[in-house]
Amino acid sequence: MKRLVLIALWSGACSSATDDRPATLDYITETILAPSCATAECHSAFKQEVGDEFDTPAAARRSIVANTLVAYPDDMTVPSGSYLIQTLRVGEPSILDPGSGLVRMPYDAAMPEADIRLIEKWIADGVEGAQCVPNAQDRGCLVTAGPQGEPIYQVVACTAGNVGDVVETCTGTQMCTFYTGNGQCVAQ
Amino acid sequence: MTAGLAVAAAVAILALTGGRAAAYPQYQLSRDQTCTDCHLSPAGGGLLSENGYSVAESFSQFGTAPEFMYGKLALPSWLALGGDFRGAAGYIHTPDNAVTAFPMQADVYVHAAYHGFSAQLTLGARPAQWIQGNGTPGVLDRFWSREHYVMWQQNDGGSDGLYVRVGRFMPVFGLRFVEHVDYTRRFGGTPLYGETYGVAVEYVEPAWEAHLTGFIADPLIDPVVHDSGVAGYAEVRLDPKLSVGGEAMVTTSDGLARVRGGATAKWQSEPAGVLIEAELQVVHQQVNGPGAPNQIVGYVMGSRPFGSAFLLDVGVGHYDEDLAIQGLDRDGVDVNLHWFATSHLELVLQNRVEVIGVGSSNGGPTSGWTLLHAHYRL
Numbered sequence A: 001m002k003r004l005v006l007i008a009l010w011s012g013a014c015s016s017a018t019d020d021r022p023a024t025l026d027y028i029t030e031t032i033l034a035p036s037c038a039t040a041e042c043h044s045a046f047k048q049e050v051g052d053e054f055d056t057p058a059a060a061r062r063s064i065v066a067n068t069l070v071a072y073p074d075d076m077t078v079p080s081g082s083y084l085i086q087t088l089r090v091g092e093p094s095i096l097d098p099g100s101g102l103v104r105m106p107y108d109a110a111m112p113e114a115d116i117r118l119i120e121k122w123i124a125d126g127v128e129g130a131q132c133v134p135n136a137q138d139r140g141c142l143v144t145a146g147p148q149g150e151p152i153y154q155v156v157a158c159t160a161g162n163v164g165d166v167v168e169t170c171t172g173t174q175m176c177t178f179y180t181g182n183g184q185c186v187a188q
Numbered sequence B: 001m002t003a004g005l006a007v008a009a010a011v012a013i014l015a016l017t018g019g020r021a022a023a024y025p026q027y028q029l030s031r032d033q034t035c036t037d038c039h040l041s042p043a044g045g046g047l048l049s050e051n052g053y054s055v056a057e058s059f060s061q062f063g064t065a066p067e068f069m070y071g072k073l074a075l076p077s078w079l080a081l082g083g084d085f086r087g088a089a090g091y092i093h094t095p096d097n098a099v100t101a102f103p104m105q106a107d108v109y110v111h112a113a114y115h116g117f118s119a120q121l122t123l124g125a126r127p128a129q130w131i132q133g134n135g136t137p138g139v140l141d142r143f144w145s146r147e148h149y150v151m152w153q154q155n156d157g158g159s160d161g162l163y164v165r166v167g168r169f170m171p172v173f174g175l176r177f178v179e180h181v182d183y184t185r186r187f188g189g190t191p192l193y194g195e196t197y198g199v200a201v202e203y204v205e206p207a208w209e210a211h212l213t214g215f216i217a218d219p220l221i222d223p224v225v226h227d228s229g230v231a232g233y234a235e236v237r238l239d240p241k242l243s244v245g246g247e248a249m250v251t252t253s254d255g256l257a258r259v260r261g262g263a264t265a266k267w268q269s270e271p272a273g274v275l276i277e278a279e280l281q282v283v284h285q286q287v288n289g290p291g292a293p294n295q296i297v298g299y300v301m302g303s304r305p306f307g308s309a310f311l312l313d314v315g316v317g318h319y320d321e322d323l324a325i326q327g328l329d330r331d332g333v334d335v336n337l338h339w340f341a342t343s344h345l346e347l348v349l350q351n352r353v354e355v356i357g358v359g360s361s362n363g364g365p366t367s368g369w370t371l372l373h374a375h376y377r378l
Helices: A002-014 A025-037 A057-066 A083-089 A113-124 B002-015 B025-031 B050-058
Strands: A139-145 A151-159 A162-169 A174-177 A184-187 B079-093 B097-114 B117-125 B148-153 B161-169 B196-205 B208-216 B228-239 B242-253 B256-269 B274-287 B294-306 B310-320 B329-340 B345-356 B364-377
Touching: A025 A057, A025 A113, A025 B274, A057 A139, A083 A113, A139 A162, A139 A174, A151 A174, A151 A184, B025 B256, B025 B274
Parallel strands: none
Antiparallel strands: A139 A151, A151 A162, A174 A184, B079 B097, B079 B364, B097 B117, B117 B148, B148 B161, B161 B196, B196 B208, B208 B228, B228 B242, B242 B256, B256 B274, B274 B294, B294 B310, B310 B329, B329 B345, B345 B364
């Protein structure tokens, strides 16, 4: 017991105020999102609450892109305005219980501000690794905001996990789907 | 500082209560030496043995027959049945405020034994996986089997000796508290629904026990834990009231390797009637690409029975997700009051306060909850 207290104090005394952790999707997923969010009842592969899954980098990438938790490249300029950061810091309207007010995540315990800042840095750096989810033809979806904020759905060629050339822009009655035939325009 | 204050508070609270030690996992050294003294599984938990029934009956307010279905259903000697049902309701501040109620567990157990060989099956409800587009989960998405394994036991019908298990179960590792929110469960390698397929060789006797498990990520369902690896845990009872243990776990998954090493200790303080249990883990992770954080996870719990049916737990947890960076540590204080109303019914008032990065500008808001937890054992 005494040893636990001493180590707790030691760990605080020896740690640095400078956060030099790598702002990569792999690192953020394995050390922050998975232990904080991918619990059995929430965003694990087992439950996939509201369609989000954060227990592996591949799953996190799919969730971030498919559910527009971070909109690339729009959110790069103001990462704090992304859906993901808003959810972590102030909350977003509940998907499971609309009208119940803002719900902040993680639901069972707050996330350290340093972790949120690292995720913001990853977004500001270009959302590396989660700009695009490729289908078998290496194509994925890109959703950007139009002049009036309306979504513009584009099929893009993915390269090394990131967005490449725009292949096709879906029409106003279509959207690029993430779940069936990812990287194809389908009727909304 | 937080942990120190909490330990002091725990000692103060525990010292104010009186009574005797009996029953429940928190009392391992106060009454029996091993988990198998009360449970059929060498890991503890689940179905009770005859001695476990006796303990459940003796430490409850109103007694009642402790056997399955109050003994009204006669079972052959080779068959054991049981079940656990849990739910909770209360107030959470994590850090948003909410009044909540939720089911926790609905499992039934079947255990059939024949000449040292046995088969264990747990069937129950599971949280249905989210379905895109407001779809309704099918029946098979609402029920599952958390544990199913076959076991060979050297001492047929006994509670010691060599055990070999093959199937789906939770690897034995660390103190194995019931509450999955305890830090050494949640962050310590044995989270809720962390059961998976593996092979375990285990030896249990009053003076010592050892468990070695090789396991793989569940290939049949979308699991909670994606790791494959090896876990070992050994515990030596230096004295009937004092034990120390060591633990190690090496796991790999796609893009992540993790090594855990740690120690446990249990001490039953007879004058105070308090069982102190502690676990400390050091964790090294190697993430794909740059990044190899070191972590520590620790939990200390003091348990004090009082009256004929009450148990008070005071626990302190510490988790630091990266020792090199300030503000990433969290400390939690748990105060749980159990009332064993009958040999089948338990009510627990659970309380937690959690702080993040005390003294650091990188920390986070304080969280907590108060929940009333009901547990019915079939």
